[in-house]
Structure formats: structure tokens, C-alpha cells
Amino acid sequence: MSVLFDRIALIGIGLIGSSLAHDIRRLGLTKEIVVATRSADTLKRAEELGLGDRYTTSSAEAVKHADLIIVSVPVGASESVAKEIAGNLQPGAIVTDVGSTKASVIAQMQPHMPENVHFIPGHPLAGTEKSGPDAGFPGLFEGRWCIFTPVAETDETALKRLRGFWEALGSKVDEMDAEHHDKVLAIVSHLPHIIAYNIVGTADDLETVTESEVIKYSASGFRDFTRLAASDPTMWRDVCLHNRDAILEMLARFSEDLAYLQRAIRWGEGDKIFELFTRTRAIRRSIVQAGQDVDAPDFGRPHPLDKK
Amino acid sequence: MSVLFDRIALIGIGLIGSSLAHDIRRLGLTKEIVVATRSADTLKRAEELGLGDRYTTSSAEAVKHADLIIVSVPVGASESVAKEIAGNLQPGAIVTDVGSTKASVIAQMQPHMPENVHFIPGHPLAGTEKSGPDAGFPGLFEGRWCIFTPVAETDETALKRLRGFWEALGSKVDEMDAEHHDKVLAIVSHLPHIIAYNIVGTADDLETVTESEVIKYSASGFRDFTRLAASDPTMWRDVCLHNRDAILEMLARFSEDLAYLQRAIRWGEGDKIFELFTRTRAIRRSIVQAGQDVDAPDFGRPHPLDKK
Missing domain, CATH: 3.40.50.720 (NAD(P)-binding Rossmann-like Domain)
Structure with a gap:
């Protein structure tokens, strides 16, 4: 070079x-x-x-x-x-x-x-x-x-x-252009980090489930979020403060969608839930096909038997 | 054996x-x-x-x-x-x-x-x-x-x-006991999956950012969520319908916390944001220390240079 x-x-x-x-x-x-x-x-x-x-x-x-x-x-x-x-x-x-x-x-x-x-x-x-x-x-x-x-x-x-x-x-x-960048990043990066930070905070504040239980059983899904929520706090505070409008827009949409899903859960509307859960699977496939993530199950995390 | x-x-x-x-x-x-x-x-x-x-x-x-x-x-x-x-x-x-x-x-x-x-x-x-x-x-x-x-x-x-x-x-x-199990799992597994499905759905529905942009730039955070959102739709629909009360409780807490964070972003309250983002980092550390996740950056995903 x-x-x-x-x-x-x-x-x-x-x-x-x-x-x-x-x-x-x-x-x-x-x-x-x-x-x-x-x-x-x-x-x-x-x-x-x-x-x-x-x-x-x-x-x-x-x-x-x-x-x-x-x-x-x-x-x-x-x-x-x-x-x-x-x-x-x-x-x-x-x-x-x-x-x-x-x-x-x-x-x-x-x-x-x-x-x-x-x-x-x-x-x-x-x-x-x-x-x-x-x-x-x-x-x-x-x-x-x-x-x-x-x-x-x-x-x-x-x-x-x-x-x-x-x-x-x-x-x-x-x-x-900068404005479009800020919208794209708000959904592909900023919202995921904010949501991850938030869910980890929610788990940390529970009274009915102890922190040690959350840690012990975290491999059933929760631990995936803790990775993003371990990112640099100063950097991410600044992102929140400096891409405010795009982030607030994405948060509003996310919350609206979550309210819809929550209502479907409350009223037992299995079809609505199933429709969403099927649609999202296709996006994962596209991401893997585009070479943007590994296809190996569980992000290819090493498995106990691998060591033996 | x-x-x-x-x-x-x-x-x-x-x-x-x-x-x-x-x-x-x-x-x-x-x-x-x-x-x-x-x-x-x-x-x-x-x-x-x-x-x-x-x-x-x-x-x-x-x-x-x-x-x-x-x-x-x-x-x-x-x-x-x-x-x-x-x-x-x-x-x-x-x-x-x-x-x-x-x-x-x-x-x-x-x-x-x-x-x-x-x-x-x-x-x-x-x-x-x-x-x-x-x-x-x-x-x-x-x-x-x-x-x-x-x-x-x-x-x-x-x-x-x-x-x-x-x-x-x-x-x-x-x-x-079964009731405690259902609460524990609601936070460590069910809520993470529901949130992951939801955010992937939100991204899929945007008009200002195209699906191909979401896929292309997904490595900046979003792709982490697509893994859980690729889980079996029938299994997860049933989980939502059959652990309804515990899930609705966790969703309510999550949304409450998110509203607090959203307000802090809107009003530029950097200290509140920083406090949360720092606290969550400690939980990641505990999970890694407990052997419940890998310490390798990015879940140890393989890196292009590894192949060379």
C-alpha cells in the first residue's frame, strides 16, 4: 500500500x-x-x-x-x-x-x-x-x-x-445528504441502542425478579440486548442529544407499533401476532443473504461441546 | 452413560x-x-x-x-x-x-x-x-x-x-413455582423477543428509509435484533397468548421507562441519559462474569481479517 x-x-x-x-x-x-x-x-x-x-x-x-x-x-x-x-x-x-x-x-x-x-x-x-x-x-x-x-x-x-x-x-x-443519513441511522443504529439500554434498565429495576435471576437466565434472549447496552455512555448520550428529531420520530413509531402488539396480546389476537412474527423472519433472511450477518445459529457463539 | x-x-x-x-x-x-x-x-x-x-x-x-x-x-x-x-x-x-x-x-x-x-x-x-x-x-x-x-x-x-x-x-x-417462572421468563426471554419482533416490524414499515437501506446498514445495531425476530412464529405467538399477564406487566414497565427516556431526549437531559447508559453497562459485565455470554467483542462474530 x-x-x-x-x-x-x-x-x-x-x-x-x-x-x-x-x-x-x-x-x-x-x-x-x-x-x-x-x-x-x-x-x-x-x-x-x-x-x-x-x-x-x-x-x-x-x-x-x-x-x-x-x-x-x-x-x-x-x-x-x-x-x-x-x-x-x-x-x-x-x-x-x-x-x-x-x-x-x-x-x-x-x-x-x-x-x-x-x-x-x-x-x-x-x-x-x-x-x-x-x-x-x-x-x-x-x-x-x-x-x-x-x-x-x-x-x-x-x-x-x-x-x-x-x-x-x-x-x-x-x-x-446529512438529513437522510440521520434518519437512516436513527432506525438502524440509534433506536436499537436506545431500546437495548431501556430494556436492560427495566430488568434492573424489577422487584419481583432479582438481578441475580436476570443474570443467571439471561441466555434465553436478554443477553443479546446487554451487548449494545454496554456501549460507551458518553458517545451514546451525545447521539441522543444530537439526533433528537429523527430519534424521537422513530421512538414514536416504535411505541405506536408496540401499543398495537400489546393490545393484540391483551385481547388474544393470535393472527395479528403471527403475521408480524412471520414478516420479521424474512428481514433476517435478507440481512444474512446480503452478507450483513452470520448465518450460524446464535451469532455463532461458541458452544460447550466445541471445546471437547 | x-x-x-x-x-x-x-x-x-x-x-x-x-x-x-x-x-x-x-x-x-x-x-x-x-x-x-x-x-x-x-x-x-x-x-x-x-x-x-x-x-x-x-x-x-x-x-x-x-x-x-x-x-x-x-x-x-x-x-x-x-x-x-x-x-x-x-x-x-x-x-x-x-x-x-x-x-x-x-x-x-x-x-x-x-x-x-x-x-x-x-x-x-x-x-x-x-x-x-x-x-x-x-x-x-x-x-x-x-x-x-x-x-x-x-x-x-x-x-x-x-x-x-x-x-x-x-x-x-x-x-x-410456575408463577415465578413465568415472571422471570417474561423479563429475560419473552419481553426481549417481543421487543425484537416489534423493532424489526417498525423498520419494515418506514417510508423515509427503504428496506434495502435497513438491510445494507444493519450491522450498526439493528441486525442484533433480527436474530431473535427470526424465531419460530408459532412458538412465540403461543408464548404471547399463554403468558399474557406477566408479559403485559413487563411491557407496561418497559413502556413507562421508555417514555421517561424519550422525555429526557426531548428535553436534552443528558445527565439522566448518561446515568441509565452507565448502569446498564454493569449488568453486561455481570453476565459475562457469570459465564452467561462471551466476552469477545460483537459476540465473537467472525471478522473479515480472520479469514486472511
Whole structure:
């Protein structure tokens, strides 16, 4: 693989930032990786892990002479990062981000971007429930989608260059407008996380069933939700606050549908229940056929007999 | 392993029935396995798979001379099975089931059981999202819980004998009363499945986001839910209809909690959101520590780079 950028500044070194560091290094995409994070402890850990070539707690410092800047912070921190780095950006530099909400990130960052810099909002649909610099690993973006939501005046050459970067990581790149992105993600990602957090909270608050019973018998369905509900609280709080309208719309639809199902259960309307439960099965099949999930039962979780 | 029963009749040969057949054979727990299912096609498939020693579409026929009868049918079919088999049960035989709801199964079956037969309701907490006789596999019950909900007059010797059977399959056996079982399962299993079905239905009904987008980008959270929502519709319709009160109670709590969270999102109350999202993380940790789920990120789903 060839060098695509002379110096890449990674602002934020959590799951996404550290995975980027692993891949940029592995694939030789730059001459120098600069790692920046506000937390001195996190920065120290990043250094122990050897994620960069230079380390700083100042994002303003980090972006100097960088031709690619990737901001991987909770979306609520986007504006403060934009303000900090704006004065030190090199003409022609590409600034991108990895935030899960796009209209809000654009509103927070774009006003601060100098005219001679290419700001291209992006969102790699990749991750796990783990967080922090230790959670990153090479290949996280392989085979995954990365969505760009370019603003009107985006330079085609810069766009092509950034596309080449993500494709080098193994990603497939899509483009759409920020508002549509935010609606799509509200249903495929934000609502599932919120629902997962919520059901785990409900189980935690019961009086009639103990927490130890919930844990002990969790393999009968509940544990599936606890994975999403173990995701980074700061990141997900910010997603809720910064994609509010689309999330509230999806929540309203979800609750409406749930009320319908609840009523069918109360009144013993087996046909309505059966119709829904059959329809949803087809979607699972499509997802597996599209290569977006494994076909192995139970997500291919290892089974006791496998070890014997 | 030694022969525990002379003849075992398996009434129903879906995921659970066929997994039982595999294990009973593998472990040599009986001299003869009789497979019964109402559907001639399913029976034919069971025979092709070699799951039993004898095959019949008549459950009344199947139970003759059997000393263990395991009913593995959707819970709504429990009463008709009980009626069919009642007249042919051998004195001293143990009749058990694997249904996900227990108060209803007891109400459906017990009145039909002859006095000289031991009826012991049971529920192995094991399964996958797959169904039918092809879905079964050896070791499904290994390391999993099996809950007995014995009725008042249950014979201790029979109970011990049935416990020995499940332990031979590698299960850990618990006992509780049927009402408590139904509450516990409502939260750890029934509510998660209902919520999963519901969210997949909501996504399917959107106009602003296409189904192909939902499928394409499903790896960002949504796909986790589609697994549970691919479970057998007949089985789950029956669970909804036969554990109605406990499910409605859990649904009411879930919706109440969701309304609280939704309000926090609407009004930008980050602290409330953060508090919930932090609390739920601890439960995931407990589940992993209790050995009830894998610690590997993303359920240990295989990763593209693994293949290289």
C-alpha cells in the first residue's frame, strides 16, 4: 500500500481512533501519525500501545502540518474541537470526522472551518460494544460501509482522496445528504441502542425478579440486548442529544407499533401476532443473504461441546 | 452413560425435540426413541435424519410402553396433546414438557393426566433462532439451565429420575413455582423477543428509509435484533397468548421507562441519559462474569481479517 497522506492527525483515540491508528500503520498510509486526546491518561495509554509517532493533549498542536485530520470524539465535542484546531489547519488539508450524527456535526464544525480547508463529514458504520484505546484493532473497517455526507461546496478531488483512504481500509463508501443519513441511522443504529439500554434498565429495576435471576437466565434472549447496552455512555448520550428529531420520530413509531402488539396480546389476537412474527423472519433472511450477518445459529457463539 | 429409560417418546420434533433425540442417542440414555409429530412431512424429515427408532403421526400411539414422554410442541398445543396421550400412558411413566410458559401448560395438561402417572413440567432454557427437525444438534443443553416447576403432589423419586436425565444432557436443574417462572421468563426471554419482533416490524414499515437501506446498514445495531425476530412464529405467538399477564406487566414497565427516556431526549437531559447508559453497562459485565455470554467483542462474530 502506498503513502496517501504525509501526516495524519487523529483527534480522539477511542475504539475508532485506535482502530484507525492500527490500520494506517499496518497499511503504511502515512509517514507520521499524530495522536491527540484531551485526557493525559488516555494519551499515556495510547503511547504505551504505540498507536502513533507523536502524542499531544492539544488538538491545536496535533493538526499542524497534517494533511488529513480525523476527528473521532463524542459528537457533542465536535464544536470545541473545531474551534481549537481551526487556526492551525494547513491550506488544502482534509478535515473529516467519524460521528454517528451528521447534521449536528456539520452545524458544529463547518462555521469554524477556514475556506482553504476541505471539510468532509464522514461516518464509518463499524464498531463494537467496547471502548477506549485498548478496544481498537486492525481490520475494524474491512467490508464495512463508510458514509460521506458532503456539504454543497465540497471539492471533488479532496472527496476522491478521502474515498481512497477509506477504501484502502477495506471500506465501501456511500454518499448521501446529512438529513437522510440521520434518519437512516436513527432506525438502524440509534433506536436499537436506545431500546437495548431501556430494556436492560427495566430488568434492573424489577422487584419481583432479582438481578441475580436476570443474570443467571439471561441466555434465553436478554443477553443479546446487554451487548449494545454496554456501549460507551458518553458517545451514546451525545447521539441522543444530537439526533433528537429523527430519534424521537422513530421512538414514536416504535411505541405506536408496540401499543398495537400489546393490545393484540391483551385481547388474544393470535393472527395479528403471527403475521408480524412471520414478516420479521424474512428481514433476517435478507440481512444474512446480503452478507450483513452470520448465518450460524446464535451469532455463532461458541458452544460447550466445541471445546471437547 | 447408562440407560435411564427403556423407551422415550418425543412428542414434537422441532429444534428442541430433535436436539433431545441427538443427545439421547449420543449418550445412550434409552433403548428406544419413538418420534411423534402431527405433520407427515416433518415426520418424514425426522426419519431421513435418523432421529428415532420408530416414527408415528399419532402421539397416542407413541406413548404406549414409554416410561418417559417429552412434549416439545408450541405451548398452545399442550392441551390437545395431553388429551390424546392420556389414555395410553403406562402406570409410573413420567410426562414432562419443555414449554416456555408453565402456569398455562400445567392448566392445560394436568387435568388430563391419570393419577398413576408423574407429570413434571419443565423448561430447558436453551435454543437458537432456528426451528424444525434440521435445527437440532447434539449438546444444545450442555451448560444450560433447565427449570422444573413441580406441582404440589409431585413424587420425589420421579423428580430425581427426571433431574438425572437433564443432568446427563449437561444441564443444571433449578426448581421454582410456575408463577415465578413465568415472571422471570417474561423479563429475560419473552419481553426481549417481543421487543425484537416489534423493532424489526417498525423498520419494515418506514417510508423515509427503504428496506434495502435497513438491510445494507444493519450491522450498526439493528441486525442484533433480527436474530431473535427470526424465531419460530408459532412458538412465540403461543408464548404471547399463554403468558399474557406477566408479559403485559413487563411491557407496561418497559413502556413507562421508555417514555421517561424519550422525555429526557426531548428535553436534552443528558445527565439522566448518561446515568441509565452507565448502569446498564454493569449488568453486561455481570453476565459475562457469570459465564452467561462471551466476552469477545460483537459476540465473537467472525471478522473479515480472520479469514486472511
